[in-house]
Amino acid sequence: MTPVDSVAPAASAAAPERDRLLRRSLRDPVAVVCLLVLALVIAVSLGAPLLTDHAPDRSVLADTLAPMSATHPLGGDGVGRDVLSRLLYGGRTSLLGGTLAVLVAFAVGAPLGLVSGFYRGWFDAVAGWTVNVIMAVPAIIVMFVVMAAVSQDLNVAMIVLGVIMAPMVFRLIRASVLAVREELYVDAARVSGLGDARIIRRHVLPVVIAPSVIQATQVFAVAIGIQAGLAFLGLGKASQASWGAMLGDAFTNVYNAPVLLVWPGAAMGLTILASSMLGNAVRDALGTAEPRVVRRREPVARKAAAAVAELPADRLLTVEGLRVAYGEKTVVDGVNLTVARGEVLGLVGESGSGKSQTAFSVLGLLPYEAGVTADHLVFDGKELLALDLAALNALRGRGIGYIPQEPMSNLDPCFRIGSQLVEPMRKHLGLSRAEARTKALDLLERVGIPDPERVFRSYPHQISGGMAQRVLIAGAVSCDPQLLIADEPTTALDVTVQAEVLDLMRSLQQERHMGMILVTHDFGVVADICDRVAVMQKGRIVETAPARQIFASPGHAYTRMLLDSTLEGGPARGALHVPSKPVKEVTS
Amino acid sequence: MLAFLLRRIAAGAVLVVVVATATFLLLSLTGTDVARNILGETASASAVAAKSRELGLDQPLVERYWHWAEQALQGNLGSSWFTGDSVSQSLTDTLPVTLSIVLAGMVIAAVLSVALGTAAALRGGWVDRAVQFGAVLGTAVPSFLIALVLAVTLAVRLGWLPATGYVALGTSPGGWLRSITLPALSLAVAATAATAMQVRGALIDILRADFVRTLRSRGLTTRSVVYRHALRNAAPPALTVLALQFIGLIGGAVVVEKVFGLPGIGTLANSAAVRGDAPVLLGTVVVTVVIVVAVNLLLDVAYGWLNPKVRVS
Numbered sequence: 034m035t036p037v038d039s040v041a042p043a044a045s046a047a048a049p050e051r052d053r054l055l056r057r058s059l060r061d062p063v064a065v066v067c068l069l070v071l072a073l074v075i076a077v078s079l080g081a082p083l084l085t086d087h088a089p090d091r092s093v094l095a096d097t098l099a100p101m102s103a104t105h106p107l108g109g110d111g112v113g114r115d116v117l118s119r120l121l122y123g124g125r126t127s128l129l130g131g132t133l134a135v136l137v138a139f140a141v142g143a144p145l146g147l148v149s150g151f152y153r154g155w156f157d158a159v160a161g162w163t164v165n166v167i168m169a170v171p172a173i174i175v176m177f178v179v180m181a182a183v184s185q186d187l188n189v190a191m192i193v194l195g196v197i198m199a200p201m202v203f204r205l206i207r208a209s210v211l212a213v214r215e216e217l218y219v220d221a222a223r224v225s226g227l228g229d230a231r232i233i234r235r236h237v238l239p240v241v242i243a244p245s246v247i248q249a250t251q252v253f254a255v256a257i258g259i260q261a262g263l264a265f266l267g268l269g270k271a272s273q274a275s276w277g278a279m280l281g282d283a284f285t286n287v288y289n290a291p292v293l294l295v296w297p298g299a300a301m302g303l304t305i306l307a308s309s310m311l312g313n314a315v316r317d318a319l320g321t322a323e324p325r326v327v328r329r330r331e332p333v334a335r336k337a338a339a340a341v342a343e344l345p346a347d348r349l350l351t352v353e354g355l356r357v358a359y360g361e362k363t364v365v366d367g368v369n370l371t372v373a374r375g376e377v378l379g380l381v382g383e384s385g386s387g388k389s390q391t392a393f394s395v396l397g398l399l400p401y402e403a404g405v406t407a408d409h410l411v412f413d414g415k416e417l418l419a420l421d422l423a424a425l426n427a428l429r430g431r432g433i434g435y436i437p438q439e440p441m442s443n444l445d446p447c448f449r450i451g452s453q454l455v456e457p458m459r460k461h462l463g464l465s466r467a468e469a470r471t472k473a474l475d476l477l478e479r480v481g482i483p484d485p486e487r488v489f490r491s492y493p494h495q496i497s498g499g500m501a502q503r504v505l506i507a508g509a510v511s512c513d514p515q516l517l518i519a520d521e522p523t524t525a526l527d528v529t530v531q532a533e534v535l536d537l538m539r540s541l542q543q544e545r546h547m548g549m550i551l552v553t554h555d556f557g558v559v560a561d562i563c564d565r566v567a568v569m570q571k572g573r574i575v576e577t578a579p580a581r582q583i584f585a586s587p588g589h590a591y592t593r594m595l596l597d598s599t600l601e602g603g604p605a606r607g608a609l610h611v612p613s614k615p616v617k618e619v620t621s
Numbered sequence: 622m623l624a625f626l627l628r629r630i631a632a633g634a635v636l637v638v639v640v641a642t643a644t645f646l647l648l649s650l651t652g653t654d655v656a657r658n659i660l661g662e663t664a665s666a667s668a669v670a671a672k673s674r675e676l677g678l679d680q681p682l683v684e685r686y687w688h689w690a691e692q693a694l695q696g697n698l699g700s701s702w703f704t705g706d707s708v709s710q711s712l713t714d715t716l717p718v719t720l721s722i723v724l725a726g727m728v729i730a731a732v733l734s735v736a737l738g739t740a741a742a743l744r745g746g747w748v749d750r751a752v753q754f755g756a757v758l759g760t761a762v763p764s765f766l767i768a769l770v771l772a773v774t775l776a777v778r779l780g781w782l783p784a785t786g787y788v789a790l791g792t793s794p795g796g797w798l799r800s801i802t803l804p805a806l807s808l809a810v811a812a813t814a815a816t817a818m819q820v821r822g823a824l825i826d827i828l829r830a831d832f833v834r835t836l837r838s839r840g841l842t843t844r845s846v847v848y849r850h851a852l853r854n855a856a857p858p859a860l861t862v863l864a865l866q867f868i869g870l871i872g873g874a875v876v877v878e879k880v881f882g883l884p885g886i887g888t889l890a891n892s893a894a895v896r897g898d899a900p901v902l903l904g905t906v907v908v909t910v911v912i913v914v915a916v917n918l919l920l921d922v923a924y925g926w927l928n929p930k931v932r933v934s
Binding site: 165178180182261262267287288294298308310398422428430433434435439442456505508 | 636639640644647648650757758760761762763765766769770772773777830831832834835836837838839840841842843845850853854868869871872875876879880890891893894895896897898899902905906909910913914927928929930
């Protein structure tokens with residue numbers, strides 16, 4: 034059977050959505066054209082007796098392969114039947130067959146899917162298994178068996194095809210119902226004593242209607258195709274004019290009159306396309322279309338205005354006048370900051386203040402749709418905005434290391450941890466596989482992983498979140514960067530692990546004399562390891578001061594407010610005395 | 622993993638038995654007098670009765686089923702009611718043809734869908750729109766219509782490739798390749814369309830994933846990030862969709878074989894269906910289901926191999 038992608042159930046589609054669906058679909062010119070094509074096919078098929086005097090199955094020997102003429106506008110076929118007449122009456126067969134298949138598929142599949150999804154249990158299990166059995170055999174071979182055993186009538190065949198295609202409807206309806214069932218308002222309806230029948234009518238049916246329309250167009254198209262295939266193969270009654278049979282006749286005369294293939298081929302192709310593109314247009318109108326791709330390009334809006342000014346010798350990073358905008362929306366608005374070698378700068382602010390965007394700008398890791406501009410973005414004497422991608426890649430990992438927030442989602446699930454550590458080291462440091470492996474194992478040990486060999490061989494899903502964060506820290510420092518950018522590195526961790534990871538970062542930073550930007554919203558973290566603090570609000574830096582001074586006498590009202598909320602709401606940590614060696618941690 | 626495989630094999634065996642039994646029953650339901658059908662209207666009543674006995678049709682249904690099942694388990698699927706040919710032999714002769722075009726179609730679909738899906742996801746713009754539009758066309762148009770167009774244009778008109786006939790791989794590898802190219806292409810279109818959309822969607826999601834940003838932060842080249850890491854992550858869901866296409870390809874092959882005059886199981890089943898040759902039809906169904914089960918099993922293994930979470934735990 035031709036599998037048709039089932040449509041993702043739109044569980045949240047409410048009733049007013051449905052009313053607008055038709056109107057929104059009609060605004061799409063593609064949908065209008067498709068509807069017109071289908072209407073035309075229906076009209077000429079139903080009006081066949083008015084459009085032609087010839088009977089579709091009456092053959093006149095003299096008209097065999099007759100050319101186009103006034104009496105036979107499209108000529109005669111291989112056994113002297115009128116082609117136009119067969120085309121028009123064949124449309125009836127296709128439309129009737131497609132309609133029968135859709136009706137039967139929904140009559141069988143919809144109620145079963147409804148019951149299966151709503152009540153689950155043994156019924157669901159049995160139905161699901163039956164569906165798998167039906168879908169394991171190609172539909173056309175089942176049709177062979179049925180037509181040999183039961184009837185050669187194409188309409189009977191299409192009814193059976195409806196049963197065979199019912200699983201597609203079953204799966205769609207079942208999935209939609211399952212999704213709705215979990216919704217709170219359905220629970221509420223049940224609690225308030227509504228009967229199952231009413232819940233289904235009020236809450237479930239409205240949700241499944243739109244995806245059902247899409248599914249129906251697909252079943253219709255597939256059924257017409259399979260019916261034509263059967264007739265093309267010579268199955269079906271000779272008296273039943275059909276596009277498939279016409280294709281079969283034309284194909285036997287392909288060397289004499291290839292044009293005969295055009296009419297039924299075009300009629301069938303157009304009908305199928307119109308039906309299935311109509312379904313697509315409805316899906317677009319529903320807003321469940323495929324995601325759009327933003328065109329990939331190298332960051333174009335990155336530009337530096339003025340020439341690099343004279344900078345202090347120990348200056349590692351200088352950011353001046355940094356702006357990040359997404360279209361009209363500016364998220365970072367003229368940020369200035371500096372990091373000296375070996376200095377830890379805390380970048381503090383609420384979520385949405387632009388602190389992560391600032392950090393990612395330095396790495397050139399913002400999404401492609403972000404527009405980044407700055408007067409200066411100078412790292413270690415190099416103007417970052419002037420670098421091409423290759424030069425930037427040479428710097429990432431090597432000059433600037435990055436520690437992400439969420440450990441589990443930041444390791445590639447398909448590659449072993451060892452390979453993820455080794456790949457950058459081989460690229461940046463030119464190490465051999467064996468050398469990189471040795472260095473990776475040393476690093477894993479350095480970041481406090483008890484069994485480096487085992488973790489090296491493991492996949493990310495086999496280690497705990499705390500372990501994963503240590504692996505990411507090892508990866509960030511693996512190529513001996515001078516600057517570390519850490520984006521809320523402890524936020525996603527257990528409270529017990531947070532202190533250890535922070536301590537590890539602090540000791541690595543000191544022993545390698547790295548500069549560091551620590552993005553955080555937690556003043557406890559700031560107090561632990563930061564030398565200086567920059568406070569961000571709404572895309573601007575409102576205050577920059579040494580950490581001690583921020584705590585003793587915050588200069589800006591916003592800083593005071595942040596400090597107060599941390600001291601009242603969050604766990605007050607003050608100067609934590611963490612063990613100098615990381616405590617070995619148990620893998621979960 | 623092993624327990625999982627054994628479970629799948631058992632489920633597959635049950636599936637084969639159920640489908641075979643259902644097909645046997647369905648084919649026995651036919652109301653017409655089979656022996657009369659075979660011998661024609663002019664045959665005498667005694668000849669018809671003798672033929673009925675010869676085919677075992679005078680036996681009760683259950684007995685006939687057990688007899689068939691017993692023989693089938695030993696690899697003997699009976700013989701054709703009309704030609705007397707051994708069904709197993711006919712299937713052995715025709716199966717390589719069908720498998721050639723279906724597997725070649727799968728390979729073409731796998732290669733093209735990765736190329737098109739990746740291009741759409743990475744390039745965006747008109748490339749993306751063209752791939753999406755092509756996918757809608759490709760999934761909608763039946764494979765035999767595509768086969769007709771290819772046969773008439775490339776084979777009959779231009780004569781680039783043979784319009785009909787099959788050359789065995791053992792006879793001439795070049796001839797084999799030429800004889801299966803157009804049929805395999807026609808079959809590959811729908812599978813390519815569905816799988817390319819899956820590759821595209823998966824890649825778009827993956828390129829937005831956190832770990833991709835982290836990989837880029839390590840200075841890895843775009844080539845390594847996209848082609849080594851992102852595509853590797855997109856492979857398991859793409860394989861799932863491609864696996865679903867296999868049954869569709871077998872169904873399509875049945876009609877496409879007719880277009881290109883290929884003596885495959887589709888052609889065998891087609892003539893059996895026209896004549897009402899139950900043993901041949903039954904044999905075709907059984908072999909088809911066995912192949913579907915076997916291919917799904919292989920794809921399960923491949924999926925496990927591609928997906929560390931399945932493989933390692």
